[in-house]
């Protein structure tokens with residue numbers, strides 16, 4: 001049966017990228033435990049609007065844990081306390097009456113805060129532009145079944161391909177590295193026969209771009225894996241490293 | 255005005271080949287001289303942008319989200335159809351064509367649907383080459399599953415995340431073209447109007463959602479790939495930013511809107527549970543492959559499902575439709591669920607739900623097999639409801655999911671405005687009055703990868719050397735109108751939030767223009783929508799200003815358009831005095847309560863022309879001619 005709880009929220013408010021920003025306190029009353037976290041924020045925003053104040057800006061779209069648009073750090077944890085759960089899929093039944101929640105945007109050198117909880121994650125697109133694809137034009141492909149792929153390989157590739165590009169791994173990493181994100185993409189494509197021809201070049205270019213954009217290095221803290229809402233495994237980083245070293249030693253691409 | 259669909263002559267199977275030969279080509283050197291605007295980066299827009307750029311055109315790509323990878327298509331779960339016939343179970347291009355046109359209750363254009371079936375196989379080849387990790391058999395070849403409305407297995411899938419994987423494929427192809435310098439991406443932009451120069455679509459006005467600035471963009475042609483309008487119902491399975499604004503504003507500039515009342519209610523969604531709810535979640539139709547739908551035989555039976563013995567359960571789909579069973583098309587499954595609940599047999603707290611039970615499948619195949627097929631869906635269900643579907647049956651109920659209606663386009667995918675092309679869910683073209691599962695992804699990618707890139711060249715070839723710039727007076731005028739509209743929204747200063755209006759509009763549409771419709775209900779809804787629209791412009795409360803990120807203002811603009819568009823849906827529903835597919839008018843039904851078509855009078859596309867707010871739009875009919883299939887009463891028994 002539906003239960004309700006009361007919470008105190010300390011929410012990061014920042015007018016623009018230049019503004020210094022600060023926490024503001026709000027009281028969330030009679031929150032149904034069946035609500036999602038974002039629905040709880042909707043309720044606060046409706047109230048703020050009616051009170052003549054500016055609602056909290058936050059990103060979201062699918063509200064199904066797949067688009068990667070939502071995300072905030074809740075009491076120090078990207079996407080909140082539940083394992084393998086995006087903020088939009090986090091439900092209020094995981095909180096207790098009287099809880100105090102600090103809610104803030106990802107903190108990472110490569111991501112600027114745009115407003116309140118909204119961040120600029122276009123650097124992740126830029127990493128993809130550096131090589132996160134297989135170069136094939138529409139119309140040129142052979143029949144799909146000409147390249148058999150063992151089912152286990154396809155499953156492993158799919159495990160990596162599930163990354164939603166939310167950037168929580170970057171927020172979780174003490175070095176603000178994007179290695180889990182890059183590892184997921186490189187692994188997904190390198191595991192498949194279709195992706196092999198460009199594997200070396202892809203690994204080198206994506207890592208180089210990541211460095212250029214101000215993301216940090218990986219020092220095996222594994223916080224990224226713990227906070228990733230899609231359960232992307234750090235074995236993907238190991239695979240990325242292998243691809244990278246193989247490429248640096250043997251390939252012409254430097 | 256006579257609607258000319260420009261369907262090429264000749265036998266059905268040869269039309270597309272022949273047409274491709276007849277289309278004018280643009281030479282590689284000349285492609286470089288053209289710029290094309292593509293609004294939307296879902297499967298349709300993403301694939302179109304990438305392919306046009308591969309061909310050498312310059313592409314400007316726009317989306318509302320912060321990255322093209324996040325378009326609504328990302329959420330598609332179940333799969334994508336193709337006529338590969340890999341399982342050797344009797345599939346063919348003809349059968350996919352026939353199933354699609356029958357599934358659409360014979361309200362789609364034969365030639366378009368046939369072409370869709372023809373190119374379906376190319377999509378699977380291309381996506382596989384892109385590295386989409388489709389499910390595989392142990393021998394390493396591609397796996398298939400079945401979907402509603404078909405008796406063959408032709409659906410390709412990547413776990414329950416097919417849309418995500420296909421979209422990431424199109425997005426990656428786009429990113430490659432960004433690096434090649436052929437695509438410029440404009441994320442966090444909302445197209446607020448279309449700019450015509452001498453009657454041709456030559457640009458758009460967008461709002462930069464970060465800075466609030468209005469921007470002008472000029473091009474040689476404009477492609478809308480802006481998705482469907484299911485959010486007119488407020489609660490739907492669509493992403494929160496899905497809207498009608500781009501297509502509606504194009505409609506106001508002269509593009510005809512076709513079959514707006516054709517909306518799809520999906521049978522398997524998580525039931526509504528509270529007034530604060532912001533959206534509904536789909537449980538993929540693929541679940542009906544293994545899940546069995548049932549309700550208690552006795553109305554008002556409140557026992558928990560595991561205490562209801564087998565003989566007191568009614569597996570009503572299996573009972574009524576022995577040959578298709580749980581895999582009847584969506585409209586049929588949805589109406590049946592509603593009928594059961596109307597008889598008081600609904601389950602759960604609200605009585606607005608039926609069971610989808612996996613106990614037999616788990617017993618037969620083992621938990622591991624079921625987990626591999628549907629693990630992520632089961633996990634999502636558990637997250638939202640707090641119940642474990644491995645232990646207790648899922649509760650499901652129909653929800654608004656997809657819109658078959660959209661801007662009218664000819665065989666070349668061009669609207670009634672020259673140079674304005676419309677692809678994907680945003681157009682009306684291929685699904686008639688009801689879309690079959692796994693065919694929206696197919697259509698979006700067919701349009702974007704394999705159809706538009708040919709047909710747009712035929713249009714552009716005629717305009718080599720013509721240039722428009724954003725200094726043209728049309729841009730100035732349209733921008734001014736957009737600015738005035740924004741100012742008006744911010745100036746209302748009322749007492750009700752935009753969401754509150756949207757929610758009320760949604761309820762009106764769900765009650766009277768939803769799963770089943772009556773003429774009185776529609777008339778009533780029309781009055782209610784008009785009143786609500788009037789109240790909106792007096793009493794809406796839009797905080798903030800227009801020089802900043804202002805999500806309330808974004809929503810206000812979309813809701814203002816929904817408030818006008820909803821009336822067009824109702825007008826269309828009233829004009830179509832028959833039942834077909836997703837449009838079910840209670841006055842027209844068979845003895846078994848199935849939709850009763852009137853082919854004599856309504857075998858046409860209803861395309862509406864804008865005549866002003868509060869004015870009657872003008873109806874234009876495109877007759878549907880069936881030369882290759884016989885119109886029958888759909889039967890899934």
Ligand SMILES: Cc1cc2nc3c(=O)[nH]c(=O)nc-3n(C[C@H](O)[C@H](O)[C@H](O)COP(=O)(O)OP(=O)(O)OC[C@H]3O[C@@H](n4cnc5c(N)ncnc54)[C@H](O)[C@@H]3O)c2cc1C
Pocket residue numbers: 293294295296297298299300316317318319325326327328329330331332333334416417443444445446479480481482491492493496497499500536655656677678679680691692693694695696698
């Ligand atoms: C939950 C769910 C599951 C589904 N599962 C399946 C399935 O398994 N198989 C299947 O075939 N179909 C499925 N569908 C249907 C299918 O996903 C959609 O029909 C399809 O993805 C639509 O693609 P699209 O490219 O036309 O539009 P969308 O993906 O909706 O993209 C619209 C794009 O337009 C942009 N846009 C919109 N308005 C503006 C504007 N004014 N200015 C700028 N940009 C704008 C958006 O930002 C976005 O980029 C599913 C749908 C849902 C809701």
Ligand code: SF4
Pocket residue numbers: 162163164165166167168169170180181184227228229230231232
């Ligand atoms: S690896 Fe995980 S945390 Fe990082 S972007 Fe992908 S889904 Fe998000």
Ligand code: FES
Pocket residue numbers: 059060061062063064065066067068069070071086087088089
């Ligand atoms: S809103 Fe899409 S992942 Fe959360």
